[in-house]
Amino acid sequence: MRLLARLLHSHYYLKRSSGVCLSRKAVQGLDPYLHLLMPRTNFLNALYTSLSSEILQTAxxxxxxALQTYTQCPQKYKFQEIDRIPAxxxxxxxxxxxxxxxxxxxxxxxxxxPTVEETCGHFRINFPASPNDVFETEAIRKAYFDEGxxxxxxxxKKNPPWNFSVLGLETRFEVILEDEKNSATHILAGKIDRIDKLSDGTYEIIDYKTAKRLPSQEAVDSDLQLSLYALGVQKxxxxxxxENLKVSLxxxxxxxxxxxLRTPDSGQRVLRNALETISEISTRTAGNKQFEPMPSALCDYCPYKPLCxxxxxLYRKRATNPTDSAPLPIDDITKEYLALKKEDQKNGKRMDELQAKIKEYMEREGxxxxxxDEGYISRSVQTRHSYRFDKIREILEPIGKWKDILDADEKxxxxxxxxxxxxxxxxxxLYGIETREFIALKVRFGFFFSLEPYFISLFHFLSSWTPRKMVCGSIF
Structure with a gap:
């Protein structure tokens, strides 16, 4: 059965990060080879049922x-890879x-x-000839075109194409990940911009970057994506x-x-990190747990920000016109809570009442x-562990480790x-540690976050008439 699972995994998966979806039609694709083993209907039903645990839930x-997106912000990963919301x-x-x-x-x-003129001509033909929903104004469009x-x-000028022996452009690869804990098989796929064979017989992986920031050499040496590219090429x-392969940004x-350069250990390290991240994603998905957002400076570049x-x-507040509609009830509650916090008042009963209302609103509205106006209130899920030392003793005593914590010391x-x-x-x-989750509220004072959408609107308005050299489209 596990062999059949591997076979189906290789040929009948759908290309989705959230998991492998397998249909009965895919299972029936094996029928010409396997139907003699047992009556057709019984075999397909048994195979489909058995494979559910082998493939549907684990692969x-x-x-x-995609994994990097998850580590930066689980909520963005969910929007992008699981919900598949177009952005x-x-x-x-x-x-x-x-x-x-x-x-x-x-x-x-x-x-x-091609000559340099033909190369630039290719860029000119494909690049938008007029403003669109990405390059909203002619000034912005022309700034990006000129930069290209x-x-x-x-x-x-620096890299005439006839000086290079290019083995591959946009080369796709797949790396198989075997999770020994649950016998699951995963596929880590990618695409490499360029692979060259150098004059000394060695090889080079090249990944183009249009970003402005130049990382340190140390960051390049430890870059896990380059390690994955090296592993994919070697597979x-x-x-x-x-020994004869280098990676470059x-x-x-x-x-x-x-x-x-990369060592064999660097490839194994990236596989371990990938498996740990995949395991965490699978645990959240199987347990129907939240993919919590992780607010950071990257939020300003996230297309899902209004949905987050x-x-x-904040965007809901922005859409409410204060001149012709009453403030939302939660606005008054938030205002009072922030005022009490700012004045450091010890009105515990009132604070508890306001906290309960804020938590209820957050839960209801997601x-x-x-x-x-003076700051914001964050909700976070915090975890506390309690140890059941009666169960822990049952586990540690048979292997002679109970005496190491004889005083039942958590540390x-x-x-x-x-x-x-x-x-x-x-x-x-599983048996000796109880985990409890609780909701905590945290306050941060400051005007930046509450005014930020208005500043964005102002920048977009100004960009329609600001001279090209003053346009800062990249900050949006």
Whole structure:
């Protein structure tokens, strides 16, 4: 049965990060080969039922960028990979797509490589000729177009295509992940911008970047995505070992290339990190747990911001015109709560009443933050653990470890947990530790967050007439 699961996993998955969806039609695809084993209907029903636990709930096909999105913000991951809510791409992402396309054109037309004018012409043909929903004004559109032409001319001058032996452009790869804990098989997929064979017989993986910020060499050396690319190439072409393969980030705005080498250990490290993240996602999904938002500076670039529980109350306030409608009841509650907090009043009973109303509103409306004129209130889920030492003794005593925490000391137990076999650790977590979650409210004072949507509107308004050199479209 497990062999059949592997076979189906390889040929009948749907390309979704949230998991593998398998239909009866897919199972029936095996029927010409297997129907002789038992009556057709009984076999298919038994196979479909058995495979539900093997594939439907455990297997996942995903990418490193999707897992990175989860680590940055679980809520954005849910919107993007599970709910599959369409999102408008940022200017930077769309701009990068056009530049990448022109660079592929530049190296693909072998042996008669295009001239620099033809390369820029390819970019010009594909780039929008007039403002659209991404490049909203002519000033913004022209600023990005001129930047693209500048990048391509500089790149061509520094990297004439006939000087390189390009083995692959936008090369796709897959890495199989085996989770020994639950025998699940996952697929980590990706796409590499360029693979070169160098004059000394070694190989180079190149990933183009249109970002402005140049990372440190240390950051490049520890970049997990580059480690995954190296692993993917080695799986596809085993002769490209770590000793003769380097990885590079090419920053197009600055024409700077930062290179690094990878060891076999770096590949295993990225696989471990990926498995841990996949396991966490699977646990949340199976347990129907929340994918909590993680507010940060990245929120200003997130297309899901108006939908996000951490921000949608602010956008709802913005949509309410204070001149022709009464304030929402929660606004008065928030205002009073912030005032009491700011004055550090000890009115515990009233604070408890307001907290209860705020929590009830957050639960009902599906928000994690409410905004007032002087600040905002955040909701967070906090966890507390309590130890059932009667159960812990039953687990540790047979392996001679109970005496190590004979005084039933939680600190000693946490230290001991690091030394125990995985099976024993899991037993302790399952039977010996009780986890309780509770909701906590946190206040932050300041005007920035409550005024931020209005500032964004102001910037968009000004961009329609500000001279091109003053446009800062990238900040949106």
């Amino acid at each position: 996942m096909r995903t990418s490193y960028s 408008k791409k940022s200017k930077e992402a769309v701009f990068g797509t056009y530049v990448h396309s022109a660079l592929n054109f530049m190296f693909k037309q072998t042996p008669l490589f 032409v500048r990048i391509l001319k500089s790149f061509y 596809k072409w085993p002769h490209m070992s770590s 090419y920053f197009l705005k600055h024409q700077e290339k930062l290179s690094s 529980p951490a921000w949608k109350h 928000v994690t933050r409410v905004f007032g 000693k137990l946490r230290s001991l947990m690091k030394e125990l076999p995985e099976e024993t650790r899991q037993k302790l977590i």
